[in-house]
Amino acid sequence: MNLHSDSKNLLSYRTVFWFFLPLGFSASLVTFSHLIINSTLARAPDPAFVIASYSIAMSLFTIFEKAAFVIRPTSAKLIRDKASYRAVSKVSIYVLLIILFLSLIIAYSFIGKWILMYIFGVNSELLTSTLDAYRILLFVTIFSGIRCLFQGIIINNLRTKWMTISMVFRLLVMAVLAYILVTQDLVHHGYIGSIIFLVGMAIEALVSTLEGLHLIKQLPEKKEDHTIQKSSHVLSFYRPLLLASFIAVLIQPSINVTLGWSEKGEVAVASYAVAWAVTQLFLSFTSYMHQIVMNFYRKDSTVVIRFAIYANMIPSLFLCLIVFTPLGTVLLQNIMGLSGELLQESLSALTFFLLFALIFPWVDFLHGMVMNRAETRIMAFSQTGNVIVTLGMLVMMFYYFSPLGGAIGSIAISIGLLAELIILTIILKYKPEKSSSKANTRRRKVEG
Template sequence: MSDQSSETKQSVNFKTLLFFFIPLGFSASLVTISHVIINSTLARAPNPAVVIASYSIAMSLFGIMERCAVILRQTCSTLVRDQISYRLMRNVTVYVLTAILFLSLVIAYSPIGRSFFSILLGVSDEMLQPTIEAYRVLMFVTIFSGIRCLYQGVIISNLKTKWLTIGMMVRLAFMSFIAWIVLANDWVNHGYVGAYIFLAGMAVEALVSSLEGRIIVKELPPKKEKHPIFQQSQIFRFYNPLLIASLIAVSIPPTINAVLGWSTKAEIAIASFAVAISVVHLLNSITSYIHQIVINFYKKDKKQVLHFTIIVSLLPSILLTVLSYTPIGTWGGLENIIGVSDELLDQSILTLRFFVIFTLCFPWVDFCNGILMIRSQTKVMSFSQIGNVIATVAALLILIYTVPNGGGFIGALAQSIGFLMELIILLYFLNMKGKNAAISLWLKNNIRRGGYRMIKG
């Protein structure tokens, strides 16, 4: 599929884009609250350090598995337009979730899992069993997440994005209710308690998404004219590069933490980076659905989508600049809300300042990825992610050697450089695509003219 499709060109007003986008950005921001609910519940355990640590380590593996499920949302919203493509997408979802569940069961109930947690993640013998027990619950969260993402893809492509916000709010309300019951009965004694709260919330959100999604699916045409998706292999050709790119991206956070561990004050460096990246993720969540704007509106009105992206893309950078260069961030945000102080506060503020480049690049990387999705050129995303990883690692090694006492800003600057490199690679490929299309059009026109002259002659 090309962005030069035969779809009818029409103007899209700014209000339409805004009403489509706000529920997506709001629901993405609400995700962070669900983790706050869990962590604040586990913090009330008799031994909170062990309980939170076991849950957090299990979540690190869950994050890898869930990436495989979450990209079903982009795949569905891009490719599903009729009953045939929906059934194909549903089958792919079943295959993907079955594979994830099988791999998760192997990790959770075999010596392979124990070796993974103890050797690769460095989990101590004391923490090993609690971590595995937490993961045995979290692996089912991935399944419900995949079901949710399948139907959210249908919901998004049909411009009913308010249902993502509704689903997230129902999820948060239900999680808060479960957390209240757990605390009232003094059941917070294990990391898997947090996993059960997460599972309950995700199951409810999946239910809301599936109920609305099924209604929309029934209204889809049996076969949309000129829609090119009619084979399962087409969906896998779109999905697989996204999967590879996502798995490559997973390697960046642990690499940054590992290198920061070599710095002069490792604990301060790692902690300040963790505090700063949590703030940045919250701000970037506003623009994390730019690709959906591109998928659903770029073919209709490129100019308006571009203008909208320019305006929205500046919000995280402006907010981050205010937080990192004014007393609002120091006193109102990090010190009183997050609770950091002294040297950690100073290092966190410094780290935030070096993330401004990252927040400038992030929305445009998502924008470019959206264009690649509508062109079905998702393979390019694997190359751009590899470029990101190489640039990040190179910057980390250079910075840790030249500024060993730099603290968390080493990770922030390295990750910013990595995203800048990813954006450059994406722009290069998109530019080459544009040039090739122009050359093809020129050749086509000249061949036609030449043929006409030969016939006339």
Template sequence: MKKQQNVAFLTLVNFFIPLSLSATLVTVSHVIINSTLARSSNPAVVIASYSVAMSLFGIFERCAVILRQTCATLVRDKHSFKLVSRLTMFVLAAILIISLIIGYSPIGDMFFLKVLGVKEHMLEPTLSAYRVLMFVTIFSGIRCLYQGVIITNLKTKWLTIGMIFRLVFMGGLAWVLLHFGLVEHGYIGSIIFLVGMVVEAIVSFIEGRSIVKKIPDKKPDHHVVHSSQVRKFYSPLLMASLIAVMISPAINGVLGWSKDAEIAIASYAVAFSILNLLLSFASYLHQIVINFYEQDAKLVLRFTMIFSLIPTLLLIAIAFTPIGAWGLQHIMGVSGELLDQSLRALKFFIVFTLFFPWLDYVNGVLMLKGQTKVMTFSQAGNVITTITFLIVLILLIPNGSGYIGALAQSLGVMVEASIAFIMLRRYMHKPLLKIRKLS
């Protein structure tokens, strides 16, 4: 592997910070929606219908989001962009067809009633919310396709700019809807989300298209020349993402067996929401690897060592100092037993924050080497470990609370990172992006 020691540390910082900021701002967009729906006359029904619809949306959203990694890793010329674009159109068309079947046929009724456990009186509001959310996935896929091009060309500030536009339009629409008293249905949250995603997709499309026009038609040294290479890169990522979907319902289901199920599930949810906020800062480390590892692997490693510590240090401050209790109580409105158990769960998530950034780093190298199939096995290891420890812990500690879920999930990520690292060692001597061998 050829290394050119010409990448400045500041270059990595300037590339990474806008990505991290955009990931953090995503959480703000969901706060806008939930706080808007909470002001309806019947917030329990409105929020519940939107949340259940979002749980199904999240599955299809994963299929769209990994198009960003696919594009960022594989696209280096117009030809490879055309190949990834074809895959994008196929994936989004398949998602839309399945979504239409779920949204407008008895199959959807059965799925929401039997699989997701929606009550009869909640079925129609939930379906109404989902019928809007299905279009959010389409625009999310378009956004991710062009964001991959933007990231590869180091113009990551446009991800932050797109998120800012998204938040402004979402906030403005939410204010208008509240002003005219129109927030009475869960699909209103879906509409706000859709408008924000359309705006972000437009920003990404405009900037991404301008970049695509400037890249060469065909780079002679770029190995991605067939559609099969793109599919073989994307498919394991898709499988890994779909496997990961099993973790959240498994945790909530097992925590429901505890003697104080409401506190257990709620404390885990509160702690996990804070974890997501902190880890959003490190969720783009794989892009640092994809874009700079070939130029200076040692600098990328050093960068990861520094920035991987930030989520852990912040979580320690929240979990072990009065800052956390104050924030949960005064910002999130958590108090009493729920406050105590949420802080306890946060302590067990420290293991998660230690391993997650390094998992993202290793996954970035695996993507460069075209070994995305490894991520399917490592993710499966995560799911098996998490579910196994969940069951063991709930049997040993039936009075346990949300920290059981936090500990089991942390051990799962530790195992996933270990499997990914061990498998990576097998491929360390193989050339980067030797995707031609996959075809």
């Protein structure tokens, strides 16, 4: 692929490449941070127990964290001046306060115990450790929301190198903290992973905030024809994204619940968590594909599509190397510290994530198409289909292929994502943008 400018194109591959590379690299580094945590917990005296308690707490945490996560595309799409910044910030503050309130209720009341025992299937031995991990994770959401608000501004201003810089600082601090905890023999509980995660997220939020505030100072007070001034304007874009995220976030908890009920539940949950972390290490590189679509598709769709074809092949190629060569065993055994049954189960689960790696980048690409149209309600519909298919596969796999362990989760989530890809493709093909004047009006209002 030629990354130099092409005079025939309105947009050069070089521009797209240097916009995307820091985003993809920073997303990959996010996955490294989870590998640091899982590798640290794998060195506990009872790694399956410790990783399982942290993973289940993360599943509960992720339900609320998604509400903070979608602040990033909202910020990137809507903030063009100081007036729109204040509107998005106001919505973000309300969202984070509501999340904190609900999380505290779950963490310190009988509701949390009931959810973990009767929905997640956590046994009495694992309950206390899981709650301890969650009581620290709930504060991670606040820092996550803050960094997403300012990272949206950074992305919109094409200053994506700061995404990588903030992640480098986060990883360095997490790695040093993990090393200290391991050498001091302090890794005995799942909440150790939560502490590492909290410290890392706080560092990333700090760096993103400093750069974001610098960029805000350069924005005009009111940009001509940009209509985002009130919270209601922001909510019309944010609410469908939030709904879609809450629908999609049901998938991981459902998988952990099902795996917890399967044969050798702790090993199944832990092996799936490890396989998911390794998959995300490569797949996260393309998790910002929607931002390329949002920023460049209207300038030159041909360049964007061609770039996506090449970039979207990268995760599955690397995952093939992990699955079909001894590199996978080296990574899990020597770097992550896995052994025995947990090692074999993790490799098995990882194999079935190949389909997921092939599909995910294109689903994210189509999400960018949807957000470009400001028709974010489509995502709620497509992700509902994803959840329905995933849950159906989980039930079938649980009853007929329970001995597969963590692979049950990777198979189900891959088939569910395939269903979402099909739904999005059909909707975008047969519902052209010009066919809906209401959608065009909404897009013009959002874009100003």
